[in-house]
Amino acid sequence: MDRDIIEYLSQRDQRAIELVAERYEKLLRYIIASILGERQETVEECLNDVYLKIWMKGQGYDYEKASFKTYLKAIARNTALNCLRRAKRQEEMEHMSEEDTLLSDYIDYSQNVENQMVHREEVEALERVLNKLRKKDRELVLRRYYYLQSIRHISTAMGMSENALGSKLSRLRTKIRKSYEKEVEK
Numbered sequence: 001m002d003r004d005i006i007e008y009l010s011q012r013d014q015r016a017i018e019l020v021a022e023r024y025e026k027l028l029r030y031i032i033a034s035i036l037g038e039r040q041e042t043v044e045e046c047l048n049d050v051y052l053k054i055w056m057k058g059q060g061y062d063y064e065k066a067s068f069k070t071y072l073k074a075i076a077r078n079t080a081l082n083c084l085r086r087a088k089r090q091e092e093m094e095h096m097s098e099e100d101t102l103l104s105d106y107i108d109y110s111q112n113v114e115n116q117m118v119h120r121e122e123v124e125a126l127e128r129v130l131n132k133l134r135k136k137d138r139e140l141v142l143r144r145y146y147y148l149q150s151i152r153h154i155s156t157a158m159g160m161s162e163n164a165l166g167s168k169l170s171r172l173r174t175k176i177r178k179s180y181e182k183e184v185e186k
Contacts, residue, residue: 009058035080
């Protein structure tokens with residue numbers, strides 16, 4: 001279905017973004033808004049950032065790794081989280097002194113190579129743990145902790161009561177934590 005978009009992206013044809021907007025804007029907007037909340041202006045900016053990232057990185061899409069829709073959802077989620085961090089940082093900076101603000105611009109702890117390697121190993125271990133879950137359980141975990149959906153929304157979508165969902169998520173967190181600890185020890 002999305003081969004036309006992929007082809008247009010590889011040709012750097014603007015119709016690719018038009019088709020993405022036509023087919024997926026509601027989904028992308030939903031993911032972004034669920035993360036950013038009531039920041040409507042930020043939602044619009046973030047959606048534009050998503051389209052830009054698709055345009056800039058779309059040629060590198062690998063259909064063997066994930067469906068195009070999954071690829072778009074990951075871009076939307078990651079971009080929205082970056083927008084949220086930026087918005088929170090901006091709010092924090094409004095309360096900082098000028099000297100603190102200048103220092104924070106030069107300190108970037110994420111550039112530490114050792115931290116990046118440890119983080120990558122932790123992410124891979126977590127992916128292995130999540131892949132061992134039953135499909136429905138994995139969906140619950142991803143909806144709540146990856147897409148940051150509310151308990152109310154998930155319970156409605158999954159046909160569960162909010163109390164049952166809360167209990168289920170609590171048990172899943174315990175199970176994931178134990179499995180993750182074993183996975184990291186390997």
